[in-house]
Amino acid sequence: MRLIDLTMPIWPGAGYGEILPFTNTPVQFFEYMDYERNGTRMTRMKLDGESGSPFMTPPQHAPFSMTPLQPNPRYMWTLSEIPLERLVLHDATVVDVSAEEGHEITPEEMEQAIAGSEYHRGDHVLLRTGWGTLERAYDLGIDYYKRTPSIRYDAALLLAGTMERMDSGLFMTDCGLVNPPRVQGHNWFRGDSPLRPLPKPWPSMEARERAMDLGGPRHGSPEPSSYGALIRKVIAGCKCLVNCHQIARKRVKMIVLPLLIKKGGASPCRFIAVED
């Protein structure tokens, strides 16, 4: 048995917390007990539901709002309601779409990748592009997300439909963002009028102004959301996995454990692939 850790680590200033105006806020640590004064360490951590490799349910803003990100989702479980058998040692199929920097996966590529996978009914899906590596995440900072491959809306629709037909529960990917960066970061870090220098995320004044302009925390692009297409059909969407290239087989068992936040909607998560 071989265990492969696919989890994006958490550290202060990590790029995923710095790139978007409100969907993922900065990781901040404060050492309120330290070796020098106290001989031990205790850390107060400010994280976000999307820190690290996140696990995001359709009611992502639970427990404060049970309104799902998209209407009529197949699942409405919160973090504390998901049965363990969906999270522990569940079968997953690896869907391979080797994607270069900035590439947006097309429906044709998605269809071909699904056809080439060993996809069994009920499998979770791990979409592997090869982008997610620890070295890249550590070295590139916010560019890791600006330059990530992503999924075009029509390709996401195709995958979402397949996942519904195959009764799949979890969508996972090693992309930094599921939506194309030009959509997710529209007129923030990409688009017709990106902000320069890039402002800090929420609760910066720029992020607040953006929320005012958009009438709420949305991505602001006129294009539909690829992530939205997927999240309607799954228990949770999971992104920013790393080191998936270490998986040698086309199917693995996955251990997927978000924090056990009572009625929570999203959380940093551990992802371990188990190969026999």
Add this chain to the structure above:
Amino acid sequence: MPECEGIPVSYFELTLPLDHEWMPDEVFPIAARFYLAPRGHPDKGIVLGSETGTCVTLPAAFREFRGTRRLHEVPAEKLFLRPTVVLDIPKNAREEITEEDVRAAFDQQDPNPGEAVLIRTGWGDRERHKQPGGGYILETPHFSLGAAELLASRMREKDSDLLLADVSVIGWPGKHMIPEWCSLLPRPGPWPSPEAQMYLHLYSGEKVKEDFAVELVFARAGIMTVKRLIHCGAIAVKGIKIIVSPLHIVRGVSSTCRVIAIEEP
């Protein structure tokens, strides 16, 4: 019943839920308040301490061992699907786990080499974590220094470096923190209350060494400890596989974690 490779298995959630309305472990000044803030709030996101709820603590949490392995360096095999022996040491509120208890538990069930050890006192099955007040922390069973020394020594003999327990604290911080903090009435809030900040400002390394003598025994032996497990009573067999899933924190020394037991018939 779920199956793994055709074998039916049972999964048990042993994790204290993170409840944004109230956490039972926010009693001492060393605890950081857990809270969630909704979108639109300046603190949007998750705020928690490194030892909020069920948590794993590495030896590197202490100054003497800060050169040892950190969270992001712990091999997955040490924490995920690790064979584990369950040792029963039933205890009532406020009771100490003694050297004799540890000896008797090992006489009943000798761990296999490399197995993690889960000490089950029954405290985590009494639902005290759901009751108001500080009782979950302040009335917990805990290890005596002698018990810790014997347990650490037995675990080292078995090449075991992971200890789990359904107690709220591993050792009893009775030298300084209990008398000093608990004599403040009404009891102040945890960190970052002004009182907690002042208390920790004066809580020197020497005081920590005395209050955390038991934890230091395990750290000295290179043993990772996991505390605040609940519902261990549901486990029916002595040999299980355990999953300890902390946050993957770069250079972290402790973290809230999720703990799952896997029972294979």
